[in-house]
Amino acid sequence: MIPLKVSNLVKKYGDLEAVKNVSFEIQSGEIFGLLGPNGAGKTSIISSITTIEKPTSGSIELFGGRVERENKAAKAILGVVPQELVNHGFFSAFEVLEFHSGYYGIRSNKKHIEFLLNKLGLWEHRDKKIKQMSGGMKRRLLIAKALVHQPKLLLLDEPTAGVDIELRASLWDFVRELRDSGTTILLTTHYLEEAEELCDRVGVINHGKLIKIGPTKQLIKELTSRQVAIYLKNKLPPCQHINLIKSNAQEKSMLFEISNQTGIGELLAQLKFPMEDIIDIQIQEGRLEDAFVKLLGDKNELTS
Amino acid sequence: MPLSNSWGIKMNSPAKPFVSQELTWTPFFSLLKREVQRFLKVAVQTLLAPMINSGLYLLIFGLSLGSRIQISDGTSYLSFLIPGLIMMGCLNNAFSNSSSSVVGSKYGGELEDYKAAPLSSQQIIWAISLGGLFRGLLVGLVTFIVGEAFLYFQNGEFLSIQHPVLLVFFLTVGGLSFAKLGLSAAFWAKSFDHLAAFGTFILMPLIYLGGVFYSLEHLSPFWQTLTQFNPLFYFINGVRYSILGASDVNVWMAFGISLIMLLLFHGFALFSLKGGSFNRW
Incomplete structure (x- = not known):
């Protein structure tokens, strides 16, 4: 089954048409990159998939199920890492992950949370409140949050924006590992190096239009x-x-x-x-x- | 230790095979738990401050000014004041719990999580408003205890509750209604100031003019009529009737209007969730 199918997606904000009739499909087990300059419409597409924004028209299907506000089954198989860092007031990293597991229907998830904290180098910071964390730690916590329920499709919206070189490299390794263990990944980026390094296929988006889509290597070969x-x-x-x-x-x-x-x-x-x-x-x-x-x-x- | 070392492990979680998900109740109870833990973590602001607040009201109005105020059926002013303060504390805190939770989550960007997660609008509303209700009930209880202490100190007696079941009903319906109102206001709010303005210009006048501090008989006919259009008047007098066994309005009318308010504010909340914004500030 196709993990993600976007058909004729249009998103308007008043007069501004941020996404113009975009259609694409993601194949199972691949890393698909949405590339484009800032303001190209990448985040609008991601927000439509997560139902944070309501599309003006068009449809989105996750593993055959239509994405809608109240479609819990479709939401439960999706993990999202938003572009901007999230604060959680008074809660510690561990508590945030426990609540987040609960939101996705998992009552006791201690083992997997411990695994993720270790994996992302956050174990020793598990009792820290989010506001005490550095930017890099918050970014890794966002990734852990998105993975608490072992989603089948992971959306990464500019995962390495404002991240130092060392962390970026280890994030890349991690994303590849996730793909190899069976997670399908959609990532947006405006770092072309990142897309070239990671993505099996890319779609190039500019001014809300999808102007090119194909395997990364083939695209390079064709256009360079x-x-x-x-x-x-x-x-x-x-x-x-x-x-x-x-x-x-x-x-x-x-x-x-x-x-x-x-x-x-x-x-x-x-x-x-x-x-x-x-x-x-x-x-x-x-x-x-x-x-x-x-x-x-x-x-x-x-x-x- | 460089990060890459700790990441060298194979991506094989001990939690495999895929964890079974229970999407009917677990998301709802998790959010409710979060809401309750949130205010308990800052109990100094959320529970102690209201306690000091009602202590001050009791001291100023109940003890010092109260001796000069006469209530017609012979009830002492302090006894008259306590039910009003209980309900005021309950409504106020239910409102501020849900509104500050939503606004805080907007500020941190956390609110978007709820929308992306498999939580229905109804679940979000009920979890957040029950969180507000719990805080409202706790503050109501604390106010009751402080009030009893004052009463014992002044009159050497305790206030007994005439209709406990009705008391629970009015506190619950009032707390839920105001928690839903707070949630609605917070979803529409564009800034902290926006929300504060709602509290100052709408909520506070309604509460203070809703009969917490005075009986209808103390007012001129014009204000008497106006007060009857204030929905809070019925919440407050419902609680007063439950505790004292007498109040300014027919208890069943208060009962009916309270339920209508709950339905109305639930409708507001539902409308706000659909039309208001989950986006971060």
Whole structure:
């Protein structure tokens, strides 16, 4: 059964159309990334799935069940990590997790809570009140909260926003582990490195429209080109090849940009450099960031 | 210890296989438990402060001014005042418990959790309003005990309760109604000030003008008529009748109006949950 099916989703806030007729499906056991610049409509989609926002039109199905305010069965298999940190006034981390288990219908969940606290490095902070915790601890607590009921689908809304490098890397490992143990994951991010690292498939969203969807690797391949740097022993021969983008006389190197469909051999054959003259060939594959820039047209838009 | 070390363990929870979920009652009782624990954690603010409050009222109105006020059937003013203070404390605290819980959860972002969780609107309303009711009843009880102490100190006697079942009824219906009203106000509130304004401009005048401190016979005909449109007048006199055996209104009328209020405020709450905002401030 399809974990998540979004069909013709539209969300308007007054005159502003934040989500414009978006449809996509997530496959079982994958990490799917929704990418887009800030304000692209990612969180509006997440909020519609969690019923925090009511869609203007369209439908959302979780494992075949329609997502609605009062559909408890659909909500019970969903875990959500919101983008913004949550405070819980007077309660300790352990108490928060106990209450949260209860909200999802689990009366005694001590073992799993202990497991999660250990797993997320929060065990020694279990009796701390939430307001005494650092930002990183709060972020990890949010993840623990989302996992108390072992959801089949986990939504991560910008899980690593404002998180340091070390924690980010361990969060990534954790997300992969979750996928490997059978959880389907939808994550939103505007860090392309994160999407490239983690996501099996991505959907690119801009101004509320889903403009591209597909396996991450395929998208990169389709939308980017490779850079080939050739280092020579002797001085650079004259070269008018159309793919030449830069030559460096001092380093005695030449840089070519070729599409992913063109072979290296093909390029070398065209260049006709003598083999013994070549010291090194370095190939740099395209990155998701390049694909993204190509899709959105303007690089400033994604970092703004 | 770097984080990654503690995360190196395989993701195999001891809680597997999948925990069975009980979605009918467990979410509701968990939220109720949270609501009660919330106010018990800050008992100084939620229970001790109201106790001091009613102690002050008893001291000022009951002991010092009360000797100059006459109630027609010969009841002492202090005895007259105690039921009013019990109900005032109950209503006030039920209201502020649910409203500050909702507003606090909005501020922290926790309220969105309720919406994403498998909790129905009815469950959210009942759990939060029962939490408010418990605090209201506790404050009512504390006020009763303090009042008895004052009465014993002044008159050398205790006040006995004439109709205990009716007393429980009026306190419960009143507390629930006001907890629901507090919840409704908090769902619509856009800021702490917004909520405070509701308390100052609407709630406080209704409570103070609802007959806590005076009997209808002390008022001019105009104010007498106006007071009869104040729903709190019936809650307060219901409690007064339950304790003293006499009050300004027919007890069955108070009974009926209290139930209508409960239905009305429950409707408000339901409407607020559907139309109000769960979003964080």
